[in-house]
Amino acid sequence: MVKEVEKWWNDAAPWFQEWAKLSTKSADYGPYAPRENQLKLLGDVKGKKILEIGCGGAQCSISFAKQGAICTAIDISKAQLAYARKLIEREKVSVTLIKGDIQTLKGIKSSSYDIVFSAFALQYIADLTKCFKEVYRVLKKGGLFVFSYDHPLYYVIDPKTKKIRYNYLKTRKLVQNETWSDRTKHKFVMFHRKVSDIVNSVINANLTLLEVHEPLDMKNKIKDPTVYPEDLVRLIGPTIIFKAKKK
Ligand SMILES: C[S@@+](CC[C@H](N)C(=O)[O-])C[C@H]1O[C@@H](n2cnc3c(N)ncnc32)[C@H](O)[C@@H]1O
16 A cells, blocks of 8 residues: 555656645645644744654755754655755755655654644555554654644545535545546555544544644645636635644
8 A cells, every 4th residue: 555655656756846836934734724834833843853744845844944943754755755855955954854654653762752743644644543653652742743634525526527526424545536647657545534534543542632723825825726726725625734732
């Protein structure tokens, strides 16, 4: 399963980075969501140890490092990490990059991070609860876990026809979403979960859920009407954000 995801992201990395055009000024939670400098879910990160899981081009970690955080960022895709490495060099900051599967967090010491952060990456992993138990393990007591996710309702609607295309109530693996099929030669894999599945994974990992946000900021655009037509975006909002704590 991880191999399928890895292959797709290795192939997709160059066009994804060109398509998403993510800023390194403030962490981007996802399409049409306010950035961290508006939401302020992490608080002051100066001197904080932050682990970013599913970092892609590491733009979020770079923004935290610019504010004085000590950052480690993990991704499964060597192509995404290669992009991240160049960007870190260009931005003249320090971020430790690790290639690995975020479902295991192998090699990361227990109780060693103040914050675990993830933007728009957890919809690609098969076992969310396993990942969240690992997040719990590596967080210090009182540490925060802030993550964003494709809003599970957004993918239920076909962006072209605006009709319902998937059963929201059926948790499952989605393969070859037609929107992406022409972009790489590999199959696109993501996991559809209900909001309750995500919340229950947080609870089952012994983390305490503090906040859930379903924000909309029409200014933080991805200009691609095949995936994000603005009339649909306005009605659902493609990004959901969770904040939890290790008590
Ligand atoms: C949509 S990108 C998000 C990246 C970044 N946070 C951003 O906002 O651009 C999803 C990332 O998750 C990574 N990913 C997916 N499954 C993973 C896994 N099991 N372990 C580590 N990284 C994974 C992919 O390689 C990809 O870079």
